[in-house]
Amino acid sequence: MSVDWAAIVDGTWPAAAYQTQGPFQLRQGQGGGSRVSAASRIGDVTDADVDAAEAAMQAMGQKRIFCLRPGDEALDAMLAERGYDILDPVNIYSCPARQLTDTPIPRVTVFDIWEPLAIMREIWAQGGIGPERLAVMRRAKGLKTGLLMRHTDQPAGTGFVAIHDGIAMVHALEILPDHRRKGMGVWAMRAAAFWALDNGAETLSVICTKANAGANGLYHSLGMEIVGEYHYRQRV
Template sequence: MTVDWAAVVDGTWPAAGYEQLGPFLLREGQGGGSRVSAASRIGPVTPPDIDAAEAAMLAMGQKRIFCLRPGDKALDDMLAARGYEILDPVNIYACRVSRLTDQPVPPVTVFTLWEPLAIMREIWAQGGIGPERLAVMERAPGPKTGLLLRHRDQPAGTGFVAIHDGIAMLHALEIVPAHRRQGLGRWAMRAAAFWALDNGAHTLSVICTKANTGANALYHSLGMDRVGEYHYRQLV
């Protein structure tokens, strides 16, 4: 099955608005980060098209940032020639939910709930995930849930999962520093898989920056496959 991973990202972590401008899909992020603010290519691009996209992004009060996926090499080269710098190369991992539902999550380790509790919002805030990114979660059409992780009877982490077209994607996984290296990321993924299964999804996926060696190792160790990649280019 061929998956449009860009559609899965947009469906589970949506921008505030979308606009087609020539060969570009523009996103209005309202401060929610690169993923909901970057323009992406949907057709052949010429230099004037880039000029127009840049002007539109500036008019929205946003940085000039483009998302480059496999097949976008020509655009990537054009942006590099304009002085755009590479930002946050990422991997996309995925697996069948059945791969991660073979063993139960220990009791009171992960709770799934929506709306997020105040402690979940606090943990996200400590990790730099503020109101603008919480607004992204609110916009996700669902099904969706928050994850509340506990360790030694204390709140230890949180995350967000949403489903698009049978594919669940985990976003904004944040583990409290004092509770890291305790296997909570592994249980978060398994809990997300159980929730995804219960809500009609066949696949669980996650996005991870290539620089995050620990997270990449975790997803490999869980038997997830690297199914895609992309990076941004931004004009500073």
């Protein structure tokens, strides 16, 4: 069965509002970043359609930004001609959640907690994940949780997991600099897998920019496979 990964992303990391503008779905991000602000194609596009989408995004007080997925090559070329720059090419990884539950997680290494504790909000803030992105997490309507990682009896990192249509997706995984390269990302993903299974999700997924070599290496090392990709084009 094919998975609509765009729907999984929207379901687990939702925009504040959605509206249809001709052949585009527009997102109102309220400062929550590209993922919740970019327009995506839902039909055949003309130059006039792009003009209208640009005007609508600017009317929202947002940048002109589009999300391009496989199948959007014609729109991609059209935007390139208009001077749009490529931004943040992304991989989507997935694996059966049970694949990551073969090893017990050491005691007091990862806790699943919702609402986020103050220390979790502080760790996210250090990684540039501020109140606008916390608002995105709160908007997710399905089952969700936060992850708090600990290492040498200290807070080490945090993350967010939400479920949509039977698939759990990890977002905003942030490890503090002093605790990186110590396996905390592995334990976070394993904890997310246990939580996913406990809450009825058989599949675990995560999004990662292609430029993040460390994170891509982590997901490859866990046997996760690339199941989708997308990038943005933005015009300042």
